[in-house]
Amino acid sequence: xxxxxxxxKSLSRRERESARHRQEMLDAAEAAFSEYGFxxxxxxxxxxxxxxxxxxxxxxxxxKDQLYLELLREKADIxxxxxxxxxxxxxxxLEKVRNIxxxxxxxxxxxxxxxxxxxxxxxxxxxxPRLCGDENLAARYQRFLEQLKDYFEAGIxxxxxxxxxxxxLLAAFEGILRNYVARLGYLDQDAPRDPAEEEAMFELFSxxxxxxxxxx
Amino acid sequence: xxxxxxxxKSLSRRERESARHRQEMLDAAEAAFSEYGFxxxxxxxxxxxxxxxxxxxxxxxxxKDQLYLELLREKADIxxxxxxxxxxxxxxxLEKVRNIxxxxxxxxxxxxxxxxxxxxxxxxxxxxPRLCGDENLAARYQRFLEQLKDYFEAGIxxxxxxxxxxxxLLAAFEGILRNYVARLGYLDQDAPRDPAEEEAMFELFSxxxxxxxxxx
Amino acid sequence: xxxxxxxxKSLSRRERESARHRQEMLDAAEAAFSEYGFxxxxxxxxxxxxxxxxxxxxxxxxxKDQLYLELLREKADIxxxxxxxxxxxxxxxLEKVRNIxxxxxxxxxxxxxxxxxxxxxxxxxxxxPRLCGDENLAARYQRFLEQLKDYFEAGIxxxxxxxxxxxxLLAAFEGILRNYVARLGYLDQDAPRDPAEEEAMFELFSxxxxxxxxxx
Amino acid sequence: xxxxxxxxKSLSRRERESARHRQEMLDAAEAAFSEYGFxxxxxxxxxxxxxxxxxxxxxxxxxKDQLYLELLREKADIxxxxxxxxxxxxxxxLEKVRNIxxxxxxxxxxxxxxxxxxxxxxxxxxxxPRLCGDENLAARYQRFLEQLKDYFEAGIxxxxxxxxxxxxLLAAFEGILRNYVARLGYLDQDAPRDPAEEEAMFELFSxxxxxxxxxx
DNA sequence: AATGAATGAGGCTTCATTCAT
DNA sequence: CATGAATGAAGCCTCATTCAT
Numbered sequence: 001x002x003x004x005x006x007x008x009k010s011l012s013r014r015e016r017e018s019a020r021h022r023q024e025m026l027d028a029a030e031a032a033f034s035e036y037g038f039x040x041x042x043x044x045x046x047x048x049x050x051x052x053x054x055x056x057x058x059x060x061x062x063x064k065d066q067l068y069l070e071l072l073r074e075k076a077d078i079x080x081x082x083x084x085x086x087x088x089x090x091x092x093x094l095e096k097v098r099n100i101x102x103x104x105x106x107x108x109x110x111x112x113x114x115x116x117x118x119x120x121x122x123x124x125x126x127x128x129p130r131l132c133g134d135e136n137l138a139a140r141y142q143r144f145l146e147q148l149k150d151y152f153e154a155g156i157x158x159x160x161x162x163x164x165x166x167x168x169l170l171a172a173f174e175g176i177l178r179n180y181v182a183r184l185g186y187l188d189q190d191a192p193r194d195p196a197e198e199e200a201m202f203e204l205f206s207x208x209x210x211x212x213x214x215x216x
Numbered sequence: 217x218x219x220x221x222x223x224x225k226s227l228s229r230r231e232r233e234s235a236r237h238r239q240e241m242l243d244a245a246e247a248a249f250s251e252y253g254f255x256x257x258x259x260x261x262x263x264x265x266x267x268x269x270x271x272x273x274x275x276x277x278x279x280k281d282q283l284y285l286e287l288l289r290e291k292a293d294i295x296x297x298x299x300x301x302x303x304x305x306x307x308x309x310l311e312k313v314r315n316i317x318x319x320x321x322x323x324x325x326x327x328x329x330x331x332x333x334x335x336x337x338x339x340x341x342x343x344x345p346r347l348c349g350d351e352n353l354a355a356r357y358q359r360f361l362e363q364l365k366d367y368f369e370a371g372i373x374x375x376x377x378x379x380x381x382x383x384x385l386l387a388a389f390e391g392i393l394r395n396y397v398a399r400l401g402y403l404d405q406d407a408p409r410d411p412a413e414e415e416a417m418f419e420l421f422s423x424x425x426x427x428x429x430x431x432x
Numbered sequence: 433x434x435x436x437x438x439x440x441k442s443l444s445r446r447e448r449e450s451a452r453h454r455q456e457m458l459d460a461a462e463a464a465f466s467e468y469g470f471x472x473x474x475x476x477x478x479x480x481x482x483x484x485x486x487x488x489x490x491x492x493x494x495x496k497d498q499l500y501l502e503l504l505r506e507k508a509d510i511x512x513x514x515x516x517x518x519x520x521x522x523x524x525x526l527e528k529v530r531n532i533x534x535x536x537x538x539x540x541x542x543x544x545x546x547x548x549x550x551x552x553x554x555x556x557x558x559x560x561p562r563l564c565g566d567e568n569l570a571a572r573y574q575r576f577l578e579q580l581k582d583y584f585e586a587g588i589x590x591x592x593x594x595x596x597x598x599x600x601l602l603a604a605f606e607g608i609l610r611n612y613v614a615r616l617g618y619l620d621q622d623a624p625r626d627p628a629e630e631e632a633m634f635e636l637f638s639x640x641x642x643x644x645x646x647x648x
Numbered sequence: 649x650x651x652x653x654x655x656x657k658s659l660s661r662r663e664r665e666s667a668r669h670r671q672e673m674l675d676a677a678e679a680a681f682s683e684y685g686f687x688x689x690x691x692x693x694x695x696x697x698x699x700x701x702x703x704x705x706x707x708x709x710x711x712k713d714q715l716y717l718e719l720l721r722e723k724a725d726i727x728x729x730x731x732x733x734x735x736x737x738x739x740x741x742l743e744k745v746r747n748i749x750x751x752x753x754x755x756x757x758x759x760x761x762x763x764x765x766x767x768x769x770x771x772x773x774x775x776x777p778r779l780c781g782d783e784n785l786a787a788r789y790q791r792f793l794e795q796l797k798d799y800f801e802a803g804i805x806x807x808x809x810x811x812x813x814x815x816x817l818l819a820a821f822e823g824i825l826r827n828y829v830a831r832l833g834y835l836d837q838d839a840p841r842d843p844a845e846e847e848a849m850f851e852l853f854s855x856x857x858x859x860x861x862x863x864x
Numbered sequence: 865a866a867t868g869a870a871t872g873a874g875g876c877t878t879c880a881t882t883c884a885t
Numbered sequence: 886c887a888t889g890a891a892t893g894a895a896g897c898c899t900c901a902t903t904c905a906t
Contacts, residue, residue, distance in 0.1 A: 013906090018869080039255035043897065053871045058898065094426070152425075161425050164416055172420040175395025176388050183387055200380050204388040205425055209368075209377050210310070212428030234886085259880060260889095269888040271882080280880065445885090450890080471687035475876065485892045490877065526858070593857050596848055603831055604824050604852040611823025632812050636820040641809050641853055642742070644860030666865085691901060692868095701867040703903080712901065 022060050025050045029071050034113040037120050038068055072137050075114050079107055080140070087147075093155030100148065101177060101202050108181050109193055116185045119178075145170060176205050238276050241266045245287050250329040253336050254284060288353050291330050295323055299360070309371030316364065317393060317418050324397050325409055332401045335394075361386060392421050454492050457482045461503050466545040469552050470500055504569050507546050511539055512572070519579075525587030532580065533609060533634050540613050541625055548617045551610070577602060608637050670708050673698045677719050682761040685768050686716060720785050723762050727755055731792070741803030748796065749825060749850050756829050757841055767830045793818060824853050 028050035032041040043064055047054045061067035086103035090096035108115045152169040155161040161169060180201050184191060244266035248257040259280055263270045277283035302319035306312035324331045368385040371377040377385060396417050400407060460482035464473040475496055479486045493499035518535035522528035540547050584601040587593040593601060612633050616623060676698035680689040691712055695702045709715035734751035738744035756763050800817040803809040809817060828849050832839060 014868085021869085037255075039253075042895090054897085055872065055899075056870055059869070064897070159427075162423075162427055164420060164425070165413070168413060168416045168420060169425050171396050171399055172392050172417065172425065175391035175393070177391070178395060179391025180387050197381070197384060200384045201388065204380060204384060207378075207426060207428060208420065208422045208424030209380070209385050209388065210422040211375075211378055212423065230886095237886095258878090263889095270880090271889065272887055274881070275886065446889085453890085469687075471685075474874090486876090487878080487893065488891055491890070496876070591859075594855075594859055596852060596857070597845070600845060600848045600852060601857050603828050604849065604857065607823035607825070607827025608820050609823070611826060612819050615819055629813070629816060632816045633820065636812060636816060636856065638856045638858040639810075639860060640856030641812070641817050641820060642855060643807075643810055644855065662865095669865090690899090695868095702901090703868065704866050706902070707865065 021050075021052070021056075025052065025057055025060055025067070026071050026074060029067055030075075030113050030117065033068065033071070034117040034120075069137075075111060076137055076140055078111075079104075080144070082107060083144070092160060093151040093158060094160040096151050097148070097155065097173065098202065101173070101205070102198065104177060105181070105198055108184065112185060115181055119182045119185055145174070148173070173205055176201055237266075237268070237272075241268065241273055241276055241283070242287050242290055245283055246291075246329050246333065249284065249287070250333040250336075285353070291327065292353060292356055294327075295320075296356070296360070298323060303363075303367075308376060309367040309374060310376040312367050313364070313371065313389065314418065317389070317421070318414065320393060321397070321414055324400065328401060331397055335398045335401055361390070364389070389421055392417055453482075453484070453488075457484065457489055457492055457499070458503050458506060461499050462507075462545050462549065465500065465503070466549040466552075501569075507543060508569055508572055510543075511536075512576070514539060515576070519583075524592060525583040525590060526592040528583050529580070529587065529605065530634065533605070533637070534630065536609060537613070537630055540616065544617060547613055551614045551617055577606070580605070605637055608633055669698075669700070669704075673700065673705060673708055673715070674719050674722055677715055678723075678761050678765065681716065681719070682765040682768075717785070723759065724785060724788055726759075727752075728788070728792070730755060735795075735799075740808060741799040741806060742808040744799050745796070745803065745821065746850065749821070749853070750846065752825060753829070753846055756832065760833060763829055764833045767826075767833055793822070796821070821853055824849055 025046065028046045028048075029041075031049055032045045035041070036045070043054055043057060046067070047057055050057070057067065061070060083100060083103055086099040087096050090099045149166050149170050152161060152166040152173075156163055156166060156169075180198075241262065244262045244264075245257075247265055248261045251257070252261070259270050259273060262283075263273055266273070273283065277286060299316060299319055302315040303312050306315045365382045365386050368377060368382040368389075372379055372382060372385075396414075457478065460478045460480075461473075463481055464477045467473070468477070475486055475489060478499070479489055482489070489499065493502060515532060515535055518531040519528050522531045581598050581602050584593060584598040584605075588595055588598060588601075612630075673694065676694045676696075677689075679697055680693045683689070684693070691702050691705060694715075695705055698705070705715065709718060731748060731751055734747040735744050738747045797814050797818050800809060800814040800821075804811055804814060804817075828846075
């Protein structure tokens with residue numbers, strides 16, 4: 001990854017340019033897909049945003065599908081990395097879960113366009129062929145969910161979570177988080193970030209909407 | 217709403233046939249859109265499922281967009297009606313909210329294909345032109361959300377809900393419900409209905425994932 | 433094939449039209465491919481010649497390749513049929529060979545455009561993927577050549593042909609015939625049919641360019 | 649024709665390099681065109697085979713068409729030269745014809761890839777614009793055929809050939825030769841050279857497939 | 865001269881929509 | 886009303902050619 005120190009400079013002028021262009025295309029694609037959705041976004045839209053000709057896109061990505069896939073992969077890598085760190089930073093399961101919650105919100109604010117895209121395309125589409133590349137993104141998300149479920153299970157054993165089936169916890173967690181993000185990405189598009197609200201959402205996840213029942 | 221008793225009898229042979237055909241087309245459209253998504257579903261797919269010719273579709277619906285819209289409108293009407301009844305059946309805000317939760321689950325199990333469709337197309341797409349017909353479905357959903365928010369606000373005043381901002385309550389509620397439904401519609405497609413699980417989800421909404429803090 | 437006498441008339445209006453249109457497209461394709469070659473002929477050229485829109489071609493043929501293939505198949509069927517009859521009409525191997533020679537010339541004059549096409553595309557291209565459909569046309573031609581070779585072998589045994597290896601006879605025969613046809617199809621495009629010349633060509637095949645060596 | 653001895657020495661280092669590169673490109677083009685055919689061969693294919701960049705091809709050849717043309721010209725020069733020598737080496741018309749036959753076979757075995765190309769592209773394509781450069785290759789081949797025809801005419805006058813119209817002799821000769829070569833270039837691609845077979849083919853040209861008729 | 869990234873016209877194909885029967 | 890063949894605009898992709906380095 002960062003191992004070409006000496007020679008990289010000789011090969012680099014071109015290579016760096018190339019990498020930058022590739023990134024510009026991915027960014028343009030992110031914007032276009034996010035705005036129009038995968039189907040409606042035209043390769044020419046993307047090319048124009050990236051300020052390249054259509055043909056140039058095809059020097060970097062074999063097809064529209066492939067471009068989409070690489071975009072997802074790139075983002076997934078970033079998120080997996082940051083989430084991994086966040087998870088490690090938490091000691092107890094609850095801490096881990098909490099870190100996941102807020103890190104995903106951080107990620108949302110850093111990659112808003114991409115989350116719009118995810119919301120549009122991911123929700124029920126994880127099993128769509130388009131999203132199933134070699135390293136299957138759906139599977140990646142599934143794996144992440146499994147991991148998350150493990151924390152819930154651990155948390156239950158350790159008495160941090162109530163004794164509800166872990167996959168219900170998971171569903172509630174994901175639901176609250178994803179819906180909150182979807183709302184911010186669409187309906188309240190221009191609302192600024194509001195830490196208090198975020199805290200409230202997590203609080204709702206942990207303690208619910210109602211007052212605690214008497215005995216317990 | 218329901219019946220035009222007097223006039224229907226004179227024209228009815230024809231009218232009833234026509235209405236039946238129209239319904240068959242809507243059903244076919246529901247199935248096709250749900251399976252392929254809006255963009256990928258072809259008018260011919262729909263025609264075939266409905267056992268009509270393509271041209272015939274156009275006698276009933278001006279365009280693919282319009283067909284989609286009318287499908288959504290039809291379903292929205294059904295849901296609005298049943299939800300209205302459920303709401304009326306509840307006395308307190310909490311009861312209303314609870315009824316909404318379970319009635320929407322009932323609706324999911326009665327209109328699975330349609331919910332798949334909603335999950336695919338709705339989440340972030342409510343503002344998409346396609347969905348914005350004359351009577352704006354997005355607006356309808358918004359109106360429903362406003363109403364729901366009112367119940368939360370009332371519930372807060374009446375001490376049934378904790379004193380969290382109503383729109384956070386709303387977001388948590390919608391998130392948990394929608395995500396649960398999305399999961400059932402996609403990942404666990406063949407799982408049978410599980411009332412205990414549904415109850416658990418609602419319980420998570422009301423009392424959260426963690427044990428109640430001591431003092432409160 | 434010819435079994436739908438009674439009912440065919442009711443279904444036919446459309447079906448016959450359809451068959452006619454299909455044939456018009458095949459004819460247009462024959463002309464276009466023959467004039468420009470497969471690669472350079474555009475689907476739009478074909479559509480224009482057939483006086484249809486491009487899209488209409490695709491109701492009948494799945495792709496340009498497929499259209500080409502069906503064209504070849506259609507012609508191959510015609511030729512196989514007529515050649516079969518010609519072969520049967522000959523008693524001795526020599527007669528069969530002679531009949532093949534002249535029937536192929538008949539076929540040339542009846543399907544000039546197609547022969548131009550064959551000359552362009554067939555010569556060395558029989559093994560090209562494009563030409564290899566389900567019923568492999570290259571294989572069909574090969575099979576025909578095998579059959580022809582059998583007649584040469586039989587003719588050798590029966591003393592009608594000189595004792596040269598049959599595949600050399602075959603090569604000479606095909607060479608003379610195909611080259612003659614190629615010439616007529618291209619260089620002397622407007623020359624009228626000349627039976628004397630045809631006879632001379634066959635005579636050259638049978639007795640060669642030089643006078644017979646003395647003793648033999 | 650052959651050498652610019654004086655001037656070549658001053659510029660030669662560069663010039664020789666340049667000439668060598670040009671030749672490498674022509675060879676690469678020969679290979680690519682021969683394998684894929686003119687249309688399907690990409691300039692990049694050629695560049696890669698030649699181990700140059702695409703742009704460099706354009707320093708030597710103005711266009712793909714031009715490159716093709718120059719390739720043909722180069723080969724045509726070689727062949728014309730060798731055929732000229734072969735012709736001169738023959739005393740009588742028959743000897744000349746015989747020499748042409750075998751020299752063209754020699755040329756085939758020395759330039760197999762090119763003959764594959766010829767077979768693919770030449771047969772009926774001599775009148776194609778692509779092949780019609782300034783010095784019109786079709787015309788060159790025509791001129792050669794005219795010359796060949798002259799030998800046949802002379803041979804007829806001198807009693808070496810039977811009294812058939814010279815252009816029929818020509819057609820038979822070319823047909824046998826070209827078809828034999830096409831066969832070797834495609835179907836029996838890996839067959840080794842077989843002098844006996846070659847002799848048999850020429851023998852078939854001269855004395856035909858059948859036994860001589862009694863009286864003559 | 866050499867490079868190879870960038871260009872963009874042009875081809876194939878799809879599919880919503882129309883219309884003659 | 887029903888039909889389904891026909892239409893043609895629009896999208897994806899390829900590749901000959903150019904040009905800044």
